[in-house]
Amino acid sequence: MRVSVEKLPQSSVRLDIVADPDEFNQALDRAFRRVNQQVRIPGFRPGKAPRFILEQRLGREVLVEEAQREIMDTLYRRALDQENLIPVSDPEVDIYQDEPVGFRVEVQVYPEVDLGDYRAIRLDPREVEVTDADVDEALADVQRANAVWVEPAEKRTPNDGDQVIIDLEVTRDGEPFQEPLRGADFVLGESSLFPEIEEAIKSLHPGETAEFDITFEENDEKVSPEIRGTTLHYRLTLNEVKERELPELDDDLAKSVGDYETLDELRAAIREDLLRSRALAARAEFYEQAVEALAKQATLEIPEAMVTSQLDREVEQLRTRLTQQGSSLEEYLRFEGQTLEEFKESRREDAVRRLRNTLVLEAFAEAEGIDIGAEDLTAEIERLSNQSQNPEQMRQIYSSPYFTDLLMSELKDRKVMERLVELVTEGRGAVIGEAAEVLARAEAGVAAEPEQAAAESEDDETADTEDTQDTQETQDAEDASAEAAPEDGAAVTVGAAEEPSAAPAEEEADEAESQESTG
Structure with missing residues (x-):
């Protein structure tokens, strides 16, 4: 077999193969x-017919085409292996x-990644602070x-922070536009009601009624x-x-909200929790910054084929989540227009960004061994x-194919x-200080209740053994597509059209719990 390779734009190649x-x-x-x-x-x-008789009756080209069909796939795959494509x-x-058959093949291939002088990348670690004012604000939330x-x-008009119980009817051109709300409760300043509705509520005393129009812009x-x-x-x-x-x-x-004896204990716990949550957020932001710097x-x-496949995967992930919530992709698209x-x-x-980051991280892993x-x-x-509490049982669960694949990833x-952070911070870490x-x-305590996390994930394995994505890809995909259509018309005509959040699919929730428990 003779093979020549010509590189084309967009990570494509042209193979010239002769048997x-x-x-x-x-x-x-x-x-x-x-x-x-x-025949x-x-x-x-x-x-039993002699070959020359068969060729006379059918034509030699029939045998040639049959031979080509058999051998071309073998030659193509051999050429890919030979050229590491x-x-x-x-x-x-x-x-x-x-x-002998000669043919050209144009195909898009897994891209080559040149990391450049990645060892010269330097980033400053993140510092996190929690002030007394932060703790006071959290206590106020409690x-x-x-x-x-x-x-x-005294009987009065409502203010921000008050709870109001209202009836609301919506019409368009004199016809009911949606089912009326009866006895619906909202907290002013904290609800998703349109500002015009909240302002109208603030002008009323209990028992009073107001009527008004709201005109919505075409590009709103x-x-x-x-x-x-x-x-x-x-x-x-x-x-x-x-x-x-x-x-x-x-x-x-303090005693009523948790296992605390004094207000000081509650304050200390709140401060620790704020530090932890902010440190987690800061570390996640640093990871993203480090990966983006590496990709840059x-x-x-x-x-293009990889981009198309990535988009198709994300659509199917969204479709699955919406179906689990009793909605559909079609409803979501209608809501989004x-x-x-x-x-x-x-x-x-x-x-494209997610693919680029994934490919660059794979190349980094290979470069760093x-x-x-x-x-x-x-x-x-x-x-x-x-x-x-039951190491042997958990050992069996974690040794299942589902868990070994997940843990390896x-x-x-x-x-x-860890290696990327070590490199770009010169060993100081993503987050420093307290x-x-x-x-x-x-x-150190994140693996609390590992049995529960594993048992839930084992249930998922029994119900559905679909593959799980890399941690980074999963987080990005969730950020991109964890959305759902509104449950009823009230959200359409009463409040701002926030992109409704969808609870993660059970598999993803369990996966996240498993990831947390593995540190």
């Missing part, structure tokens, strides 16, 4: 035997020579969360496409007004199992990020 004459003649012999068994030649039993698209084939709603001492992306460019008429009745009665900020409150330094061309192609195009830039061996997996399984992701200590303490 060895002897190998092609052997393929012709096999083609003759197959065809001879399949009936008068005067001969099946498979991984195809990511269907090949386009052009036969230019019959005997107070509000434990408040009770009471009627004001804050509202549903259903009501853009329309005028709706609202009839609003304020039934009740209630205000918060806050509990005292004292030891009794790199040179590569992402083939997009066609499927428009939706994909809106996600293209992010899809990062790999996960059987001993690494065994050590991780032992670590996780020994943190449970997570271990490699972790090693790659926050780093808090984060270390939190992660």
Whole structure:
């Protein structure tokens, strides 16, 4: 076999492949035997007709085409192996020579990545601070969360922070536009009601009614496409007004909200929790910054076929999540006012970024010699199992194919990020100072309830053994597509059209819990 390779733009190649004459003649012999068994030649039993008779009756080109069909796929795959190419698209084939067969193949291949001088990248670690004012604000949230709603001492109009009970009817051109709301409660200043509705509520005393119109602009992306460019008429009745009665900020409150004896203990716990959450956020931001810096330094061309496949995967992930929530992709697209192609195009830039980051991290892992061996997996399984109350049972669960694949992926992701952070910070870490200590303490206890996480994931494995994505890709995909359509028309005509959040699919929730428990 003779092979030549020509590199084309967009990570494509053109392979020129010519079969060895002897190998092609052997393929012709096999083609003759197959065809001879399949056709009936008068005067001969099946498979017994001489070759020259068969060629006279059918034409030699029939045998040549049969031999080409047999050998071309073998030659193509052999050429890919020989040139260390991984195809990511269907090949386009052009036969230019019959005997021995010669053909050209154009195909998009897994891109080459040049990381550049990545070892010169330097980033400053993140510092995290929690002030007394931050703790006071969090304590105020605790107070509000434990408040009770009471009627004001005097009848009055409502203010921000009050709970209101209302009836609301919406019409368009005199016809009902949606089911009316009866006895619906909202907290002013904290609800998703349109500002015009909240202002109308604030002008009323309990028992009073107001009527007004709201006209929505054609290009108002804050509202549903259903009501853009329309005028709706609202009839609003304020039934009740209630205000918060806050509990005292004292030891009794601390005891009521958790395992605390004093308010000082609650303050300390809040401070630790704020430090932990901010450190986690800062570390995640640093990881993203480090990966983006690595990707910016790199040179590569992402083939269109990979982008198309990535977008198709994200669409199917979104479709699955919406179906699990009782909605559908079609409903979501109607809510967004997009066609499927428009939706994909809106996600293209992010899809390219995710692919670029994934490819660059894979190249970084290879350049740094990062790999996960059987001993690494065994050590991780032992670590996780020994943190449970039933190590042997957990060892069996973590040793299942589902978990070993998941753990291998997570271990490699972790090693790659640890090495990247070590490199760009010269060993200082992504987060420094007190926050780093808090984060270390939190992660030391992160494997609490590992049995529950594993058991839930094992249930998922039984119900659905679909593959899980890399940690980074999963997080990005969730950020890009964790959305759902509104449950009813109220969200369309009463409040701003926030992109409704969708709870992650059970598999992803369990996967996230598993990732957390593995540190």
